[in-house]
Amino acid sequence: MSLDRRISLITLGVADVAVSTAFYERLGWKRSTASQDAVTFIQLKGTVLALFGREALAEDAGVDAGKPGFSGVTLAHNVSSPAGVDAVVKFAVSCGATLVKAPEKVFWGGYSGYFADPDGHLWEVAHNPFFPLDEHGHVVLPD
Structure with missing residues (x-):
């Protein structure tokens, strides 16, 4: 077995889903109807961008959210x-x-x-x- 060479979804942990969604919509990117209050999905060319609360994303991954900063x-x-x-x-x-x-x-x-x-x-x-x-x-x- 090998891992297929693609990234299906990129999720950004954000402080406020609504504020971040509004920013990306100003860029002209459309929120999918699959979105919910807690998560926004935006279809890109070949991948999906998701905006999810930073704390909720850390909890989902089982890691400490820590403080925001350069993540590399x-x-x-x-x-x-x-x-x-x-x-x-x-x-x-x-x-x-x-x-x-x-x-x-x-x-x-x-x-x-x-x-x-x-x-x-x-x-x-x-x-x-x-x-x-x-x-x-x-x-x-x-x-």
Whole structure:
């Protein structure tokens, strides 16, 4: 047996499900009718984003919620050009995101910037000339 190479769902532990849901809806992402007061589901291309109370998520996983802070995880949204990075970051900030790092040329040869959602989850918006996007906007890795 082997594990299929996919991520079905990404769950973010949030302080307030309603506040976080409103932020992601301002980005233009639609809440699924499968959502409930305690959890929001948003269909993305090829995966689902879930917003669930941070304490409830920790309890479900059987771990201590601890205090919020850098968790060593970022989410990425790749676009096809540096201008696209600038536009997406500007839009996210206009929707209530916090600018963490303004878009700039980066050491690995691309162009990226970071914003944080209302709970501090970091999103990188990147143009990576080495990882083209297919017709569906999915990253295509070299073989």
